[in-house]
Amino acid sequence: MPAPAFIAGDWGTSHLRLSLCDRGGRVLESRNGPGVGAVKADVAGAFFAQIEPWKQYGALPAVLCGMVGSTIGWREVRYLPCPARPEMIAAGALRFEANGHSITIAPGLSCRNRLMAPDVMRGEETQILGALRLEPQLAQGRQVFCMPGTHTKWVSLKDGVIEHFLTAVSGELYDILYHHSVLVNSKETVDGAAGGAVFKRALEKIKLYPDGELIHLLFEVRSGQLKGEIKQRDAADYLSGLIIGQDVSGAKRFFRADLAESNGVVVVSTPRLGELYAQALRTRDVAVRNIDGDTASLAGLSALYRVLEGVTDAA
Amino acid sequence: MPAPAFIAGDWGTSHLRLSLCDRGGRVLESRNGPGVGAVKADVAGAFFAQIEPWKQYGALPAVLCGMVGSTIGWREVRYLPCPARPEMIAAGALRFEANGHSITIAPGLSCRNRLMAPDVMRGEETQILGALRLEPQLAQGRQVFCMPGTHTKWVSLKDGVIEHFLTAVSGELYDILYHHSVLVNSKETVDGAAGGAVFKRALEKIKLYPDGELIHLLFEVRSGQLKGEIKQRDAADYLSGLIIGQDVSGAKRFFRADLAESNGVVVVSTPRLGELYAQALRTRDVAVRNIDGDTASLAGLSALYRVLEGVTDAA
Numbered sequence: 001m002p003a004p005a006f007i008a009g010d011w012g013t014s015h016l017r018l019s020l021c022d023r024g025g026r027v028l029e030s031r032n033g034p035g036v037g038a039v040k041a042d043v044a045g046a047f048f049a050q051i052e053p054w055k056q057y058g059a060l061p062a063v064l065c066g067m068v069g070s071t072i073g074w075r076e077v078r079y080l081p082c083p084a085r086p087e088m089i090a091a092g093a094l095r096f097e098a099n100g101h102s103i104t105i106a107p108g109l110s111c112r113n114r115l116m117a118p119d120v121m122r123g124e125e126t127q128i129l130g131a132l133r134l135e136p137q138l139a140q141g142r143q144v145f146c147m148p149g150t151h152t153k154w155v156s157l158k159d160g161v162i163e164h165f166l167t168a169v170s171g172e173l174y175d176i177l178y179h180h181s182v183l184v185n186s187k188e189t190v191d192g193a194a195g196g197a198v199f200k201r202a203l204e205k206i207k208l209y210p211d212g213e214l215i216h217l218l219f220e221v222r223s224g225q226l227k228g229e230i231k232q233r234d235a236a237d238y239l240s241g242l243i244i245g246q247d248v249s250g251a252k253r254f255f256r257a258d259l260a261e262s263n264g265v266v267v268v269s270t271p272r273l274g275e276l277y278a279q280a281l282r283t284r285d286v287a288v289r290n291i292d293g294d295t296a297s298l299a300g301l302s303a304l305y306r307v308l309e310g311v312t313d314a315a
Numbered sequence: 316m317p318a319p320a321f322i323a324g325d326w327g328t329s330h331l332r333l334s335l336c337d338r339g340g341r342v343l344e345s346r347n348g349p350g351v352g353a354v355k356a357d358v359a360g361a362f363f364a365q366i367e368p369w370k371q372y373g374a375l376p377a378v379l380c381g382m383v384g385s386t387i388g389w390r391e392v393r394y395l396p397c398p399a400r401p402e403m404i405a406a407g408a409l410r411f412e413a414n415g416h417s418i419t420i421a422p423g424l425s426c427r428n429r430l431m432a433p434d435v436m437r438g439e440e441t442q443i444l445g446a447l448r449l450e451p452q453l454a455q456g457r458q459v460f461c462m463p464g465t466h467t468k469w470v471s472l473k474d475g476v477i478e479h480f481l482t483a484v485s486g487e488l489y490d491i492l493y494h495h496s497v498l499v500n501s502k503e504t505v506d507g508a509a510g511g512a513v514f515k516r517a518l519e520k521i522k523l524y525p526d527g528e529l530i531h532l533l534f535e536v537r538s539g540q541l542k543g544e545i546k547q548r549d550a551a552d553y554l555s556g557l558i559i560g561q562d563v564s565g566a567k568r569f570f571r572a573d574l575a576e577s578n579g580v581v582v583v584s585t586p587r588l589g590e591l592y593a594q595a596l597r598t599r600d601v602a603v604r605n606i607d608g609d610t611a612s613l614a615g616l617s618a619l620y621r622v623l624e625g626v627t628d629a630a
Contacts (some may be wrong), residue, residue, distance in 0.1 A: 014498075032496070032554060049398075110542075115520075115524050115527050115531060115535070116520075116523075116524075117520075117532070117534070117535035117538060117539065118538045118539060118542040118544060119534065119535075119538055120538050120542075151534060154460050166531055167531070167534040167538070168528075168531050168534070168535050169496070169498070169528045169530060169533045170530055172496055172497065173448070173530060173533075175494075176491050176492070176495045176496055178435070179489070179495075180491045180494075180495050181484070181487055181491055182328075182487065203426070205430075205431075205432075208431075209430050209431075211565075211568050211569070212565065212569075213428050213483075213528075213529065213561055213562070213564065213565030214528065214530055215484060215485055215488060215529055215558065215561055215562050215565060216430060216481055216482070216483050216484045216562075216565050216566070216569070217430060217432070218488075219431035219432070219434065219466060219482040219483070219484050219485045220430070220433070223432060223433045223434055223435050223482070224432065224433060226433070226435060227425075227433040227435075229433060243530065246528055246530055247528070247530050247531075249528065250527065250528030250530060250531050251531070253526050254527075256524070265437075271317060285539075
């Protein structure tokens with residue numbers, strides 16, 4: 001095995017992904033753990049418990065991104081205001097020593113979005129940095145990124161500068177409607193938004209009613225079941241299609257000018273969510289390229305490591 | 316006390332309001348109880364337990380409306396399809412005997428709404444019947460009703476005929492976002508949507524961005540708190556303003572033609588919700604008249620009683 005050089009960690013509210021990497025950023029081993037939301041009391045303790053199996057390699061430096069840098073994380077790292085170059089993330093990172101390890105936490109980004117609301121991200125900035133390393137042509141011209149998740153981010157870049165972004169509460173909305181509303185009987189429905197025929201039907205509905213509000217569209221998930229037009233087991237798929245369809249519909253409107261300058265949308269996420277968003281975007285005649293979210297995170301964290309440790313790309 | 320003649324009951328998912336009435340529909344006594352959602356196993360038993368104090372007046376007939384006529388209610392009553400005259404409700408009611416009482420349950424209404432989705436109501440049809448009895452001029456020309464609640468109904472009437480309606484999941488959405496999302500820390504926020512300055516600010520935001528999707532507007536409830544622009548205790552008010560504002564915004568668009576023919580909107584609900592919707596509608600330059608929801612229910616149930624029992628209005 002090549003010599004382990006550092007630990008890369010994408011630590012969100014609900015999930016931790018830790019990778020043991022060599023100097024070149026190649027993954028030697030990976031571990032999954034609980035999000036910072038689940039380890040509130042002692043984030044540092046949770047971190048050291050997770051890396052216990054890697055103790056044998058010495059006190060390796062760690063580079064982390066995500067909610068680990070928030071008020072509910074390990075240490076709070078300020079937001080960099082947009083417009084921001086992903087290369088600025090390294091300079092804005094927080095570095096400290098813990099148990100002999102050098103710990104680096106990436107800063108988040110903030111902006112005033114197109115709805116004139118303050119907006120923030122934590123973790124996606126590192127994925128963008130990574131995506132631009134993986135595919136350098138994305139640092140040229142106008143690029144629109146869609147980064148689906150609990151809080152989906154729509155991001156506009158111009159020549160490698162993150163100009164502004166917009167958050168959709170799509171994942172969280174799906175989750176709480178699935179579990180807590182009368183729309184879905186979650187005990188008798190298959191969760192998972194399989195993206196089949198019923199999901200597609202919801203996308204077509206949204207396309208047909210671009211003026212419709214989600215608040216008026218959602219009730220069909222229930223009334224469709226009452227009237228036998230939606231099977232109970234398909235309710236979650238229809239709900240997922242309405243939410244993702246409406247997210248795409250609104251983003252398409254608010255990023256109209258950006259999309260006119262770009263070659264479609266780059267979707268950065270897990271494969272499953274990436275496929276659902278790609279389907280929704282293609283239904284609205286937007287071209288899509290998918291980049292795997294974990295791969296992008298890791299590329300971003302590796303880039304941060306190289307800058308911070310002064311490792312040249314030739315190393 | 317005038318002689319008790321019948322029991323009127325508006326029995327929804329979350330609340331029961333029972334009134335002991337004389338032949339003229341005047342309320343002699345009232346009782347509040349749990350909704351059918353809370354007494355799932357034995358709705359009949361819950362009913363007779365509630366009317367126990369009125370046993371002394373004999374086996375009075377009861378006229379009920381709301382979810383008590385649904386699959387989770389006492390007995391299921393079919394939906395009348397729209398267009399429907401409120402006077403047709405009596406003919407569509409289900410009548411049966413129980414413990415010597417004559418029980419009548421009003422039917423719900425169904426339609427294909429303006430988003431081409433099946434739509435249903437239970438209880439509001441009886442409130443509309445009551446509103447038209449209370450204010451007979453509402454049975455003339457075009458009228459648009461807004462009936463806020465867990466599932467808000469927007470209803471269009473022409474010359475006393477209910478032509479179509481649209482459901483917004485506004486109350487339910489507020490409730491589950493308030494209790495289960497990261498947008499509001501419900502433990503440190505005053506619930507109740509007081510309708511003050513912060514509520515008004517959210518309404519203005521919606522007015523300023525008629526193209527904005529709720530899914531993109533909601534995150535400001537959280538980011539505004541992170542950035543110190545919204546106080547934690549005001550988060551629920553801002554959330555309420557966004558949801559009610561968006562509901563009104565979408566309904567205004569989908570009932571554009573109906574509103575052009577009417578003198579504004581008749582809001583039928585509890586006084587508190589009625590005031591919030593009136594504020595939202597006036598922000599969007601729509602004239603509003605409020606009718607108390609309990610008064611409308613009772614007038615509707617009394618009208619049903621009179622028809623069913625053959626009581627003339629002179630009685």
